[in-house]
Amino acid sequence: MAAELMAEERAPLLEVRGLSLAFGGVRCLDGLDLTVWEGEVVSVIGPNGAGKTTLFNVITGVYPPEAGEILFEGKSVLGLDPHQIARRGIARTFQTLRLFLNMTVKENVMAAAYGHTRAGVVRSVLRTPGMRREEREIEQLAEERLAFFGDRLVGYRWRQPAYSLSYANRRRLEIARATAAKPRLLLLDEPAAGMNPVETHEMTELIGRLREEGGYTILVIEHDMHVVEGISDRVVALDHGIKIAEGTFGEVATDPRVVEAYLGTSAAERK
Amino acid sequence: MSLSEGPEQPRIGVDEWVASAEERRARSPLARAQDAIERVPAAVKLVALVVPFAVFPLFVDSAYLMQVGIDTLVFVLLALGLNVAVGWVGLLDLGYVAFFGIGAYLYAAVASEYAGRYWDAAIAIPVIAVAVAVSGFLVGLPSRRLVGDYLAIVTLFFLQLWLVVLINASWSRGPNGISDIYPLQFFGRQVTSLDGYFYVALIAFVVIISFLYLLNQSRTGRAWRALREDELAAELMTMPVSRLKLMGFAVGAGIAGVAGAIYAPVQGAVFPANFDLVLLITLYAMVVLGGAGSLVGVTVGAVLINGLLEALNDADNASWIFYGVVAIALIALLRPWWQPIAVLGSTVVFGFAVHEIAEQARPSLVGGATFGDSRIDRLVDSWVLLPQNILTGDGLPTGWLGRLAYIALVASVLGLTLVRSHLWRLVGLVPVLYLAACVWANLLVSQPAVARFVLIGGMLVGLMAYRPEGLFGKQRVEIV
Numbered sequence: 001m002a003a004e005l006m007a008e009e010r011a012p013l014l015e016v017r018g019l020s021l022a023f024g025g026v027r028c029l030d031g032l033d034l035t036v037w038e039g040e041v042v043s044v045i046g047p048n049g050a051g052k053t054t055l056f057n058v059i060t061g062v063y064p065p066e067a068g069e070i071l072f073e074g075k076s077v078l079g080l081d082p083h084q085i086a087r088r089g090i091a092r093t094f095q096t097l098r099l100f101l102n103m104t105v106k107e108n109v110m111a112a113a114y115g116h117t118r119a120g121v122v123r124s125v126l127r128t129p130g131m132r133r134e135e136r137e138i139e140q141l142a143e144e145r146l147a148f149f150g151d152r153l154v155g156y157r158w159r160q161p162a163y164s165l166s167y168a169n170r171r172r173l174e175i176a177r178a179t180a181a182k183p184r185l186l187l188l189d190e191p192a193a194g195m196n197p198v199e200t201h202e203m204t205e206l207i208g209r210l211r212e213e214g215g216y217t218i219l220v221i222e223h224d225m226h227v228v229e230g231i232s233d234r235v236v237a238l239d240h241g242i243k244i245a246e247g248t249f250g251e252v253a254t255d256p257r258v259v260e261a262y263l264g265t266s267a268a269e270r271k
Numbered sequence: 272m273s274l275s276e277g278p279e280q281p282r283i284g285v286d287e288w289v290a291s292a293e294e295r296r297a298r299s300p301l302a303r304a305q306d307a308i309e310r311v312p313a314a315v316k317l318v319a320l321v322v323p324f325a326v327f328p329l330f331v332d333s334a335y336l337m338q339v340g341i342d343t344l345v346f347v348l349l350a351l352g353l354n355v356a357v358g359w360v361g362l363l364d365l366g367y368v369a370f371f372g373i374g375a376y377l378y379a380a381v382a383s384e385y386a387g388r389y390w391d392a393a394i395a396i397p398v399i400a401v402a403v404a405v406s407g408f409l410v411g412l413p414s415r416r417l418v419g420d421y422l423a424i425v426t427l428f429f430l431q432l433w434l435v436v437l438i439n440a441s442w443s444r445g446p447n448g449i450s451d452i453y454p455l456q457f458f459g460r461q462v463t464s465l466d467g468y469f470y471v472a473l474i475a476f477v478v479i480i481s482f483l484y485l486l487n488q489s490r491t492g493r494a495w496r497a498l499r500e501d502e503l504a505a506e507l508m509t510m511p512v513s514r515l516k517l518m519g520f521a522v523g524a525g526i527a528g529v530a531g532a533i534y535a536p537v538q539g540a541v542f543p544a545n546f547d548l549v550l551l552i553t554l555y556a557m558v559v560l561g562g563a564g565s566l567v568g569v570t571v572g573a574v575l576i577n578g579l580l581e582a583l584n585d586a587d588n589a590s591w592i593f594y595g596v597v598a599i600a601l602i603a604l605l606r607p608w609w610q611p612i613a614v615l616g617s618t619v620v621f622g623f624a625v626h627e628i629a630e631q632a633r634p635s636l637v638g639g640a641t642f643g644d645s646r647i648d649r650l651v652d653s654w655v656l657l658p659q660n661i662l663t664g665d666g667l668p669t670g671w672l673g674r675l676a677y678i679a680l681v682a683s684v685l686g687l688t689l690v691r692s693h694l695w696r697l698v699g700l701v702p703v704l705y706l707a708a709c710v711w712a713n714l715l716v717s718q719p720a721v722a723r724f725v726l727i728g729g730m731l732v733g734l735m736a737y738r739p740e741g742l743f744g745k746q747r748v749e750i751v
Contacts, residue, residue: 060507062503062507081506081511082503082506082507083506083507083508083509083510083511083512086506086507086508086509087509091507091508091509092507094504098501098503098504099500099501099504100496100497100500100501100504100505101500101501101748101749102496102500102745102747102748103493103496103497103500107493107496108497110490110493111490111493111494111496111497111505111508111510112508112509113490113509114490114493114494114508114509114510115508115509115510116509117490119489119490120491121486121491121518121522124485124486124488124489124490124491124492125482125485125486125489127485131489134490135489135490138490161748163748177508178508181508181509
């Protein structure tokens with residue numbers, strides 16, 4: 001396929017090799033390999049407890065892996081603090097929303113600009129011209145990122161505290177906040193969870209736009225198969241921390257191991 | 272399934288009701304007033320805060336009151352510094368008072384006969400601020416990964432360690448302290464008057480509150496607020512959480528150091544007992560009462576608490592404050608308007624009835640007089656039960672009724688909180704209030720040192736029950 005050939009020529013953006021992690025006796029990740037190429041949208045699917053969110057947590061540095069290697073832009077990110085990994089260009093959202101609830105919508109987004117701004121204590125207190133310019137830029141960035149969602153998070157919403165937002169708007173705000181960190185790779189953890197069909201539909205379009213207009217490479221965990229079908233270049237299926245299938249949506253969705261993981265053995269046999 | 276929404280379809284999520292929230296809000300005069308206050312520029316607010324302080328020495332000619340004014344400003348500085356760790360970064364720092372002590376002892380080390388040095392304050396104060404900030408950084412270093420109770424225990428340990436060292440070390444002269452500290456000296460000119468010290472403290476206040484305001488309005492302030500909300504999310508959104516916490520520790524400590532460097536020369540002496548847990552608790556009370564996180568709030572909180580503590584030292588003032596607070600609390604908390612009036616009226620009638628019965632049964636029960644002798648004390652003399660032996664102590668031990676009533680009061684207040692029905696609560700309030708007045712007149716008014724903490728404690732408990740965010744604090748939503 002042409003797209004695949006093109007992808008081969010580019011360097012992989014994220015390369016995960018032999019990643020393993022266990023909590024107590026439970027193997028959450030077991031020798032997992034995963035490659036994400038620049039500009040791709042890759043979906044990670046799998047039944048509950050398959051290790052999808054753990055994978056995100058290990059990539060972003062929340063947990064150190066027991067074995068394996070994580071390369072981002074060809075360089076290892078193992079041993080870095082999470083904020084350093086985020087500054088390298090990996091931003092994420094959370095399955096269990098983790099907004100700064102008592103800050104305003106706009107401040108939530110502005111806070112994530114910390115990594116690529118400079119003004120320290122002295123410059124902040126002296127209000128130097130450089131610091132003022134930076135503040136204006138942060139504010140513009142936040143407004144622009146929020147405007148990405150049409151009229152959902154604009155105008156009067158900016159001054160509202162994040163806790164006043166609806167569930168769907170909180171998910172959108174999490175994405176806006178993640179993009180304000182200026183990442184190259186976006187990790188979206190169940191962006192459509194808890195949304196109604198129309199909103200889910202919107203989210204599908206939105207992830208496409210994030211790639212086209214934002215230029216982000218996207219790794220996404222999703223349970224809604226319509227969304228997965230609509231957005232993915234490639235799909236990776238996990239079960240018990242092991243990659244059981246990888247390929248296009250059609251290939252993975254019909255893979256007997258995937259059907260077995262989701263529905264059990266007898267269903268797979270009937271197929 | 273088509274991917275685009277037609278314009279004629281209902282636009283789910285775009286809620287006209289929510290969108291019109293601003294217009295509806297604009298119709299309420301209270302909301303408009305709030306917005307107007309919010310729009311006032313920070314510089315104007317600063318002037319409004321400073322002017323009452325600045326004119327204070329013009330109207331006051333007693334040395335005692337000037338001393339109270341200086342102490343109040345030192346408390347304000349301390350509360351502002353504590354607010355950085357507690358209100359902004361959200362760290363429960365119980366070792367904070369140690370930094371105040373380090374600042375004061377450092378000043379003694381650079382400007383006292385004992386040290387044999389006399390640094391100019393223009394050098395000493397900035398150097399001490401930086402040195403104490405560094406010590407805050409060092410204390411924070413091992414505890415930066417701790418949160419909540421664990422951090423509180425470690426920092427409390429640090430405070431105790433500091434006190435033990437102070438009391439036992441020879442360089443600090445142990446419990447005797449260092450008592451020959453030189454006054455502040457700016458560019459060779461000594462500050463000699465209390466007015467002078469007051470204005471030095473006021474300038475420090477203006478500089479520090481401006482510093483904190485500007486810092487809070489920057490990416491650092493935003494990051495502090497963010498990590499207070501959710502540490503993990505802040506870390507994953509590029510904010511170096513440990514470093515930011517250390518910065519918060521250091522900034523707060525540096526401010527405490529400045530307060531110490533002003534406090535030591537004002538007193539002319541420093542003792543380990545100046546930096547104990549009572550001070551820590553008082554500072555926390557200031558921050559909590561004013562509203563953690565609000566600069567105006569903690570300033571007002573510090574002024575209120577220190578002012579009250581001083582005013583309550585005087586039995587005459589104390590009685591007025593006691594009866595006033597009770598009446599204001601009733602009026603503020605009971606709705607509609609006739610309920611507080613009914614309760615207060617019933618209490619008065621109830622009191623006279625009890626007084627009359629007691630007089631008929633045993634005249635010695637009401638033959639005494641209270642220790643306080645303000646107008647209001649004489650007014651209640653013929654209303655509360657005051658046994659004759661209150662001061663003389665023949666027969667029963669002195670103050671027996673007060674002590675008995677105190678226990679009964681605590682028990683009945685607890686009992687009252689268990690009453691479900693509002694009406695019965697109102698009814699129960701009447702004897703409880705009367706009991707409180709008896710406790711006050713028999714026991715507390717003669718012991719202002721204890722009474723002031725009891726009264727302030729009671730006020731704090733009441734305020735926290737009805738306004739947990741403090742006077743100027745913003746209500747926080749934790750789980751939604």
